[in-house]
Amino acid sequence: MGGSVMLRRLSQRLLARFSRVTSPGRQYVPQLDGLRFIALIWVIAFHVAGYVLTQTGHASDASRGNPLIAFFDAGHVGVDLFFVISGFILALPFARQYLKAANPVSLKAYFIRRLTRLEPPYIVHLMATFSLWACLGGFLAAAPFASQQYVPSHLLASLVYAHQFIYQTLPFPNLVLWSLEIEVQFYILAPLLALVFTIASPTFRRLVIVAAILAFSGIALAGREVFLVPHSLLGSLQQFLAGFLLADLYVTRWKTHAAGSYLWDLLSLAGWMGIVFSDRLGLARTPILPWLIFLAYVGVLRGVVLNRILGNPWIATVGGMCYTIYMYHGWLILAVGKTTMYVQTGLLWVDVAIQFAILSTIILIVCSVLFLLFERPFMQPDWHKRAWATLFPPRPLPEVETP
Numbered sequence: 433m434g435g436s437v438m439l440r441r442l443s444q445r446l447l448a449r450f451s452r453v454t455s456p457g458r459q460y461v462p463q464l465d466g467l468r469f470i471a472l473i474w475v476i477a478f479h480v481a482g483y484v485l486t487q488t489g490h491a492s493d494a495s496r497g498n499p500l501i502a503f504f505d506a507g508h509v510g511v512d513l514f515f516v517i518s519g520f521i522l523a524l525p526f527a528r529q530y531l532k533a534a535n536p537v538s539l540k541a542y543f544i545r546r547l548t549r550l551e552p553p554y555i556v557h558l559m560a561t562f563s564l565w566a567c568l569g570g571f572l573a574a575a576p577f578a579s580q581q582y583v584p585s586h587l588l589a590s591l592v593y594a595h596q597f598i599y600q601t602l603p604f605p606n607l608v609l610w611s612l613e614i615e616v617q618f619y620i621l622a623p624l625l626a627l628v629f630t631i632a633s634p635t636f637r638r639l640v641i642v643a644a645i646l647a648f649s650g651i652a653l654a655g656r657e658v659f660l661v662p663h664s665l666l667g668s669l670q671q672f673l674a675g676f677l678l679a680d681l682y683v684t685r686w687k688t689h690a691a692g693s694y695l696w697d698l699l700s701l702a703g704w705m706g707i708v709f710s711d712r713l714g715l716a717r718t719p720i721l722p723w724l725i726f727l728a729y730v731g732v733l734r735g736v737v738l739n740r741i742l743g744n745p746w747i748a749t750v751g752g753m754c755y756t757i758y759m760y761h762g763w764l765i766l767a768v769g770k771t772t773m774y775v776q777t778g779l780l781w782v783d784v785a786i787q788f789a790i791l792s793t794i795i796l797i798v799c800s801v802l803f804l805l806f807e808r809p810f811m812q813p814d815w816h817k818r819a820w821a822t823l824f825p826p827r828p829l830p831e832v833e834t835p
Contacts, residue, residue, distance in 0.1 A: 700731020
C-alpha cells in the first residue's frame with residue numbers, strides 16, 4: 433500500500449515537472465497534446481524506418497510493402513497532423529472572441545507570446561546545430577541528406593525562417609525545420625484568416641472555410657512539382673484551415689453538447705485507417721487528406737475511448753514536449769543509430785521495430801532533459817520581463833531628507 437502511494441506521488445511529481453506551461457486563462461485540452469503525441473511518434477517512426485532501410489540497403493526495394501514498414505512510411509503525414517492542430521489552437525481564441533463575445537485577442541500579446549515562447553528554443557537549437565557541424569562536419573557529411581556545405585548564411589536564413597525561400601532547398605543541415613518555417617508563416621497570417629469568424633451565419637461561414645480548404649488543396653496538388661508550393665503555406669494552408677473548421681464547431685456546438693459517443697471512436701478509427709491506406713495508394717498528398725485528419729480529430733474530441741486514451745496525462749505530457757523532440761530527434765537518430773544498428777535479427781520489419789523501440793526511448797530520455805533546459809523555462813508567459821528585471825534592476829529612488 434505504501435509503495436503504491438509513493439509511486440503515485442513520484443508519478444505526479446514527474447508529470448508536474450515535465451508538463452507544459454499554458455497561458456493564464458486558457459483552457460487546457462489534454463487531448464490536443466495527445467494528438468501531438470501521435471503526430472510526433474509517427475514522424476519519429478517514419479525517420480527511423482527510413483534510416484534503417486537506408487543503412488541496410490533496402491531504401492528503394494519492395495520491402496516497403498511490408499504492413500509495418502508501410503505504416504511507418506505513412507508517418508510523413510505527421511507534419512500535416514501538426515498543422516491541423518496548430519490551426520485549431522490558434523483559431524480558438526479568435527473564434528471565442530467573434531462567436532461567443534469573449535475577451536478580444538490582443539494582437540500585441542499574441543505576437544509577443546509567439547516570439548518569447550518559440551523563438552528562444554529555436555535559436556538555441558540553431559546555435560547547437562551550427563556548433564555541431566563546425567566540430568563534426570566531416571562525420572556528419574556521411575549522412576544521406578548532407579550534401580551541402582553548412583555556412584553562416586544557412587544559419588542566418590534559418591534564423592529568419594527564410595531558408596526555403598532563399599536557397600530553394602530544405603533547411604540545412606536539419607531538414608525537419610522546413611515545417612517550422614511554414615508554421616511561422618501561418619502564425620503571422622492567422623489573425624487575418626480568423627476574420628472568417630466575423631461571418632454571422634454559421635452555414636455560410638463554414639461553407640467559406642470548406643471552399644478555402646478545397647481551393648488550397650487544389651493549389652497544393654497542381655503545384656506539387658514546384659518547390660515553394662509544398663514547402664510554403666501556399667501548399668499547406670488547407671490543413672490549418674481544417675483546424676479552423678474544428679475550432680468553429682468546438683466553440684459553437686461541442687462546448688454545449690459535451691457528451692461523447694462510441695460511434696465517434698469508430699469514425700475516428702476510420703479516419704486514421706484512411707490516412708494510412710490513402711498513403712499506400714499514393715493519395716496522401718491529395719485533397720482527401722485534410723478531411724481524413726478532420727474525421728480522425730473529431731472522433732478523438734467527441735469520442736469516448738480515444739478521448740480518454742489521448743487525454744492520459746503521460747501521453748499528453750510527452751505530446752507537450754513535441755517542439756523540442758521534433759527539432760532534435762533527427763540528430764539523435766544519426767548520433768546513435770550506427771551503434772544501435774548492431775542489434776539486428778536479419779528480418780527487416782523486426783529490425784525496424786526494434787530500432788524504433790530503442791531509438792524512440794533514447795530520443796524521449798535525451799529530449800526530456802533538453803525540454804527542461806531549453807524550452808520549458810520559456811513557457812512562462814512573463815519570463816522575458818523577469819529576465820529583464822534581473823539584468824537591469826530598477827534603480828532605487830533617492831532618499832529625500834525631511835526637515
